[in-house]
Amino acid sequence: MRGIHRAGRTFGIALLLVLGAAGLAHGAAPGSGTGAALKVENGSAQIDSWKAEDFGWVSRSLAKVPELKSANPRFTFWALGHGKKSVLAMLWDESGGTGTGYDTLYLDKNFNGDLTEEGEKYTGSAEKHTYEIKDLKEADGEGTFSMKLVMEKGNYHWQSGFHASWPNPSDAGKRVGFGVGLLPGNLQIRSAPKAADAPVYRLGGTPTPMLAKQVRENNKDRRVDVYPGETFAEWTAGSEAGVSMAVAVIGSAPENNLRFYHSQAPGGLPVVSLRVHGPDGKAAEEIAFTGGCGCAGSFGQELLIPRRVAPGTHTLVIRLNRPDWCGGKAEYLYPVSIQNPDFGKAYEDPAYTALKGKFGGTSAKFASLRRAVTPEQLAKAYPEEPIQGGRVWDNYMMSNSMHWDSKIANNGSAPYIEVGQKAGINAPNRGLIRFDLSGLPKGAKLLGAYARFTLVSVPWAGAKEDASVEAYAVRRAWNEVPEGNLHCSWYGPLYRGNKRQPEAPDVVFWKQGGCEDPQEDRYPDAAGSFSIANFPVKPSAKGAGDGERFRMAAMDITATAQKWLSGELENHGLVLVFKGSGGWAPICSSEHPEYIFRPTLVLAYEGGEMAGALTKPRGEDLDLARAEAQKRGVPVAIKFYSPTCSVCVKANKTTFADKTVKAALAKQVEFVSLKVEDYPKLAQDLGVGSVPTLVVLNADGATAKAALDSEVLLDGKALVAKLGEATK
Numbered sequence: 001m002r003g004i005h006r007a008g009r010t011f012g013i014a015l016l017l018v019l020g021a022a023g024l025a026h027g028a029a030p031g032s033g034t035g036a037a038l039k040v041e042n043g044s045a046q047i048d049s050w051k052a053e054d055f056g057w058v059s060r061s062l063a064k065v066p067e068l069k070s071a072n073p074r075f076t077f078w079a080l081g082h083g084k085k086s087v088l089a090m091l092w093d094e095s096g097g098t099g100t101g102y103d104t105l106y107l108d109k110n111f112n113g114d115l116t117e118e119g120e121k122y123t124g125s126a127e128k129h130t131y132e133i134k135d136l137k138e139a140d141g142e143g144t145f146s147m148k149l150v151m152e153k154g155n156y157h158w159q160s161g162f163h164a165s166w167p168n169p170s171d172a173g174k175r176v177g178f179g180v181g182l183l184p185g186n187l188q189i190r191s192a193p194k195a196a197d198a199p200v201y202r203l204g205g206t207p208t209p210m211l212a213k214q215v216r217e218n219n220k221d222r223r224v225d226v227y228p229g230e231t232f233a234e235w236t237a238g239s240e241a242g243v244s245m246a247v248a249v250i251g252s253a254p255e256n257n258l259r260f261y262h263s264q265a266p267g268g269l270p271v272v273s274l275r276v277h278g279p280d281g282k283a284a285e286e287i288a289f290t291g292g293c294g295c296a297g298s299f300g301q302e303l304l305i306p307r308r309v310a311p312g313t314h315t316l317v318i319r320l321n322r323p324d325w326c327g328g329k330a331e332y333l334y335p336v337s338i339q340n341p342d343f344g345k346a347y348e349d350p351a352y353t354a355l356k357g358k359f360g361g362t363s364a365k366f367a368s369l370r371r372a373v374t375p376e377q378l379a380k381a382y383p384e385e386p387i388q389g390g391r392v393w394d395n396y397m398m399s400n401s402m403h404w405d406s407k408i409a410n411n412g413s414a415p416y417i418e419v420g421q422k423a424g425i426n427a428p429n430r431g432l433i434r435f436d437l438s439g440l441p442k443g444a445k446l447l448g449a450y451a452r453f454t455l456v457s458v459p460w461a462g463a464k465e466d467a468s469v470e471a472y473a474v475r476r477a478w479n480e481v482p483e484g485n486l487h488c489s490w491y492g493p494l495y496r497g498n499k500r501q502p503e504a505p506d507v508v509f510w511k512q513g514g515c516e517d518p519q520e521d522r523y524p525d526a527a528g529s530f531s532i533a534n535f536p537v538k539p540s541a542k543g544a545g546d547g548e549r550f551r552m553a554a555m556d557i558t559a560t561a562q563k564w565l566s567g568e569l570e571n572h573g574l575v576l577v578f579k580g581s582g583g584w585a586p587i588c589s590s591e592h593p594e595y596i597f598r599p600t601l602v603l604a605y606e607g608g609e610m611a612g613a614l615t616k617p618r619g620e621d622l623d624l625a626r627a628e629a630q631k632r633g634v635p636v637a638i639k640f641y642s643p644t645c646s647v648c649v650k651a652n653k654t655t656f657a658d659k660t661v662k663a664a665l666a667k668q669v670e671f672v673s674l675k676v677e678d679y680p681k682l683a684q685d686l687g688v689g690s691v692p693t694l695v696v697l698n699a700d701g702a703t704a705k706a707a708l709d710s711e712v713l714l715d716g717k718a719l720v721a722k723l724g725e726a727t728k
Contacts, residue, residue, distance in 0.1 A: 229333070270318055273286045307594065351452040365386075365604070379596055397488070398489075415593065449556075455588075461585060668724070686704045
């Protein structure tokens with residue numbers, strides 16, 4: 001779950017992505033919406049325009065209709081499969097007469113236009129009833145379809161669902177397909193009192209993309225459809241852009257759609273990124289959006305637009321990694337306009353300023369330690385910043401939510417460290433951070449150490465005038481992200497995810513929740529503090545600007561850092577505790593896409609040169625994997641994942657924990673996992689359109705030989721078989 005609370009949040013932009021119109025580029029069946037594939041890059045069709053499917057071929061006429069009791073019957077048509085012969089007519093009637101409730105369903109299951117035939121009438125209750133229709137056979141294909149219609153007081157309940165399947169093109173003994181429903185959004189299946197005016201829903205065919213955003217006119221919100229190639233949004237660097245996504249199949253109008261729960265369509269979760277263009281118009285950088293909180297089937301993506309993005313027109317990219325039978329790989333392109341009045345401006349670092357003031361005239365050397373996985377992440381906040389790559393671990397512990405037991409949650413991959421109390425929780429959250437000092441030269445004398453944190457103004461952020469953050473040295477080891485099924489949460493530094501599970505020998509609980517006990521969890525005296533008073537400061541007058549968007553704050557932790565370096569204290573980092581009468585502040589974490597906003601430890605020291613290094617988590621060093629693969633004479637296999645992806649988590653706990661799968665990976669390839677948020681450009685270059693995806697590289701270690709999507713990665717036997725084929 002992402003760090004920013006979403007209760008009651010309204011995104012300025014809503015994205016409705018309706019699963020893919022790569023149709024013509026991938027030999028899609030007729031009857032699909034059409035996308036204009038300008039070109040194909042890395043196996044993905046580049047779609048920058050779209051034309052809706054014309055359902056004029058559906059006659060909407062019926063040969064025979066039963067005697068109706070309602071003056072307002074409800075007609076809906078369903079185009080099943082890929083062709084044009086399987087048009088299913090649906091009719092609702094009220095057996096007790098107009099206004100008594102729709103309790104009688106007629107389905108033209110043999111597609112002949114006669115709704116009076118035996119077996120095509122279903123009766124139930126006008127209050128709540130479930131109608132299940134199974135094994136509808138396609139008239140001009142091999143598709144099989146089923147519907148579960150849960151009705152409540154004449155409306156479709158969100159538990160209704162629809163399923164379609166076909167023979168697997170690569171394995172005739174199996175079937176492939178998908179299920180869709182009414183979430184997110186509690187959609188209602190639309191209808192009309194006359195068959196001639198009835199909407200058409202598509203269950204099958206090649207799905208189609210569409211975006212939507214909210215505009216406000218005459219004090220009312222109105223949805224405006226935006227198609228590939230049309231400008232989608234105007235964003236300002238330094239502000240958070242929210243994208244709320246659904247994936248669906250669409251019928252005769254944009255509102256006639258059926259959606260994939262949590263956007264989990266065949267092939268995995270979509271990858272959303274901002275493609276930044278250079279002065280020559282060519283793609284210069286891919287910046288991944290990160291996963292949000294999925295509620296009621298939704299799929300949220302967010303990005304604080306980095307200030308390194310030049311003002312001008314860039315591209316929002318939605319990448320889908322669907323199998324060919326479901327549209328194939330595609331990138332849907334939407335121009336976005338970025339404003340950036342701060343582009344190119346240097347930042348004032350309060351930590352460096354403080355240390356320079358104390359030791360600037362001496363022989364002291366300076367270093368700024370920050371987490372960086374790639375060279376691009378070593379961006380400087382100001383020209384003279386002595387930036388060094390180093391290990392930084394951070395996390396935050398949720399005290400409790402009003403709606404669920406969030407004390408079990410791990411947030412080590414979140415882009416923010418949350419400190420304080422916000423709407424939706426009943427006690428303050430706390431942060432954890434640890435800086436690795438091992439890069440200091442042997443025998444170095446540490447003169448000063450300041451931790452630099454950056455607060456950003458996101459929805460619901462706010463702190464009162466007495467608000468501050470105090471830091472205390474931690475006594476216990478804790479995990480940033482789950483390792484061996486143990487993770488850090490409010491309950492413990494090494495916790496197993498559910499308080500109802502029996503205690504195990506390797507589980508460690510805090511003496512007091514949230515690292516509170518001053519004798520066993522943390523040290524009693526504060527290691528440092530910094531003010532977050534009145535953040536963010538609002539504009540002084542109406543129309544005076546957007547107010548405070550970010551704030552860099554420095555905290556002197558010299559005494560504690562010196563003890564860590566000398567060995568007097570074991571370095572388990574700091575716990576960050578909110579102090580004051582109210583509020584909360586989002587502190588950028590070491591995973592934040594604005595690299596210069598990541599927590600930074602600024603040092604003044606005497607001694608040799610510091611050994612900075614890119615942060616390479618265990619099992620995530622691509623350079624090492626390539627080198628080992630060359631020695632062994634085997635391919636490299638890269639698993640792209642996102643820590644916010646539920647499918648990725650499931651695959652790790654099942655498939656990649658299987659002994660047979662582990663043995664196959666160890667023997668046949670040099671295996672490495674990469675977080676798509678850290679390597680968005682590499683993922684794009686290798687044609688990765690969704691996560692999780694396993695890419696097997698050719699002997700050159702740079703180009704893709706095979707790509708296995710989530711359906712394969714959730715099936716251990718299939719993965720072993722496909723891996724064997726790819727490494728022959």
